[in-house]
Amino acid sequence: MPSSFLPDWKLIAEAQKVELPEVSLQRLEALSRAMLGLRGMLDWGEEPAEIFRVDPAQREPRS
Amino acid sequence: MTLVEAAAALRRRAVSSVELTLECLARIERWNPELNAFLTVTADAAVGQARKADAELASGMDRGPLHGIPIAHKDLYCTKGIRTTGGSKTFAEYVPDFDATVVERLANAGAVMVGKTNLHEHAYGITSENPHYGIVRNPWDLDRSPGGSSGGSAVAVATGMAIAATGTDTGGSIRVPSSWCGTTGLKPTFGRVSKYGVLPLGYTLDHPGPMAQTVRDTALLFEAMAGYDPRDPSSVDRPVPRCLPEEGELSLRGVKIGLPRNFYFDRIDKQVDAAVYFMAYTAEDLGAEVQRVQAPDGEQLNALAHLTLLAEAAAVHEPYLRKRRKTYGSDVRTLLDMGRVIPAVDYIQAQRLRKRILGVYLDILKRVDALLVPATPMTAPRIGQKQVEIGGEMEDTRIAATRLLRGFNLLGLPVLSLPAGFSSEGLPIGCQLVGRPWDEPLLLRIGAALEDRVQLRRAPPRYA
Numbered sequence: 001m002p003s004s005f006l007p008d009w010k011l012i013a014e015a016q017k018v019e020l021p022e023v024s025l026q027r028l029e030a031l032s033r034a035m036l037g038l039r040g041m042l043d044w045g046e047e048p049a050e051i052f053r054v055d056p057a058q059r060e061p062r063s
Numbered sequence: 064m065t066l067v068e069a070a071a072a073l074r075r076r077a078v079s080s081v082e083l084t085l086e087c088l089a090r091i092e093r094w095n096p097e098l099n100a101f102l103t104v105t106a107d108a109a110v111g112q113a114r115k116a117d118a119e120l121a122s123g124m125d126r127g128p129l130h131g132i133p134i135a136h137k138d139l140y141c142t143k144g145i146r147t148t149g150g151s152k153t154f155a156e157y158v159p160d161f162d163a164t165v166v167e168r169l170a171n172a173g174a175v176m177v178g179k180t181n182l183h184e185h186a187y188g189i190t191s192e193n194p195h196y197g198i199v200r201n202p203w204d205l206d207r208s209p210g211g212s213s214g215g216s217a218v219a220v221a222t223g224m225a226i227a228a229t230g231t232d233t234g235g236s237i238r239v240p241s242s243w244c245g246t247t248g249l250k251p252t253f254g255r256v257s258k259y260g261v262l263p264l265g266y267t268l269d270h271p272g273p274m275a276q277t278v279r280d281t282a283l284l285f286e287a288m289a290g291y292d293p294r295d296p297s298s299v300d301r302p303v304p305r306c307l308p309e310e311g312e313l314s315l316r317g318v319k320i321g322l323p324r325n326f327y328f329d330r331i332d333k334q335v336d337a338a339v340y341f342m343a344y345t346a347e348d349l350g351a352e353v354q355r356v357q358a359p360d361g362e363q364l365n366a367l368a369h370l371t372l373l374a375e376a377a378a379v380h381e382p383y384l385r386k387r388r389k390t391y392g393s394d395v396r397t398l399l400d401m402g403r404v405i406p407a408v409d410y411i412q413a414q415r416l417r418k419r420i421l422g423v424y425l426d427i428l429k430r431v432d433a434l435l436v437p438a439t440p441m442t443a444p445r446i447g448q449k450q451v452e453i454g455g456e457m458e459d460t461r462i463a464a465t466r467l468l469r470g471f472n473l474l475g476l477p478v479l480s481l482p483a484g485f486s487s488e489g490l491p492i493g494c495q496l497v498g499r500p501w502d503e504p505l506l507l508r509i510g511a512a513l514e515d516r517v518q519l520r521r522a523p524p525r526y527a
């Protein structure tokens with residue numbers, strides 16, 4: 001079911017000059033839906049610079 | 064012969080490295096034409112390395128348990144002077160002038176390389192139905208997939224064409240073939256084993272790791288592969304502890320094992336369910352405390368992992384896809400094209416969410432020492448089978464095969480995959496033990512205790 005909240009993957013693929021089979025477009029739509037639902041879990045107060053660091057629990061000083 | 068048995072036999076002088084190597088080479092010659100597990104066989108070099116190993120051992124120089132042991136490398140690991148294809152036409156003529164760190168470490172440990180194993184093209188898929196180098200076949204049933212992408216390595220180990228092998232795991236590529244071929248594999252903690260010289264697929268998801276016949280063999284290979292490498296920016300500088308579980312019956316008293324009540328057992332084959340529960344009962348019998356736990360939503364975790372891989376793989380392959388597009392097989396090309404259209408915003412949000420979900424898993428792993436879950440929801444599908452029926456529902460084979468595994472690549476947690484039983488058709492069933500970061504020794508200890516008790520190790524009948 002098309003939704004105004006979800007991207008039109010066919011148009012996006014065409015704009016990128018990429019041809020994708022129907023099953024891939026459906027998969028991308030499923031991922032968009034999942035991401036839409038997951039946005040509620042985002043912590044908007046987090047420090048952006050932390051995002052791309054390896055988790056501190058996994059980080060050790062190099063000797 | 065297992066690695067542990069071979070290492071002991073070498074030291075008793077009951078066998079030589081040359082004899083072990085010639086036996087592996089003979090098996091390759093006999094069986095590789097039907098199994099297609101090897102892309103390159105380095106017979107002459109292997110015999111030379113084995114002679115050297117024998118001479119060193121005879122002179123009293125002992126490099127450790129891998130000394131003189133014939134192994135195979137997935138053809139994703141760069142090997143100096145030896146073609147490294149990544150299972151692709153893109154790199155069909157690539158002959159590296161250096162060894163991957165893991166290759167170098169294993170050579171220094173005295174391992175003998177018998178060849179390079181076949182894989183899913185560019186390690187981007189789980190069937191090992193390679194469009195360029197042919198289909199790898201499952202030794203338990205030649206009409207079935209061995210899994211992938213490290214399919215050739217699992218088949219080589221299962222049939223004794225190599226005593227152990229290296230693999231890589233970006234979305235289940237060590238654990239799917241281990242599960243479907245009845246072998247053992249370890250996806251280490253991210254940063255534990257160097258990726259230097261391993262052809263990349265997903266920058267933050269790739270995990271090189273060991274594949275072997277038993278948990279103890281896996282431990283020995285892992286110890287030799289692991290450790291800090293300044294040439295790999297994601298490598299973490301911390302010591303590698305001894306991982307080999309002791310011989311004799313191991314108690315699991317004091318060990319807490321979490322059995323998720325949701326997602327991991329929701330939609331799986333009944334025989335897989337029964338086999339993994341049997342492992343849980345066995346753990347309890349060995350003294351472990353088994354607790355039910357609530358895991359975060361696995362479908363959401365899979366969506367984040369899939370999105371991350373699509374984008375990272377497209378970035379890795381961008382220059383090659385532009386210049387050598389026709390060298391790619393259609394399924395991999397389509398996945399890379401999908402990655403090109405993923406919005407940057409989604410990728411960034413996925414990384415933010417990844418961190419949050421890791422926090423939830425780490426909280427669970429404060430209450431239990433390890434999670435026990437199935438590896439794949441079904442046994443090996445038929446070659447070319449696009450859909451599988453699980454729990455009365457039809458599902459895409461590729462998605463089904465990775466849905467219980469892929470999330471742990473995103474989280475970077477260590478996962479041991481080991482046999483849990485056999486189906487009524489005689490096909491292997493696998494399970495996973497998931498641990499805290501850097502806790503591979505405990506996973507290997509739990510795995511060894513279970514393996515000793517359930518005694519599931521056996522060779523595929525045609526290749527015994």
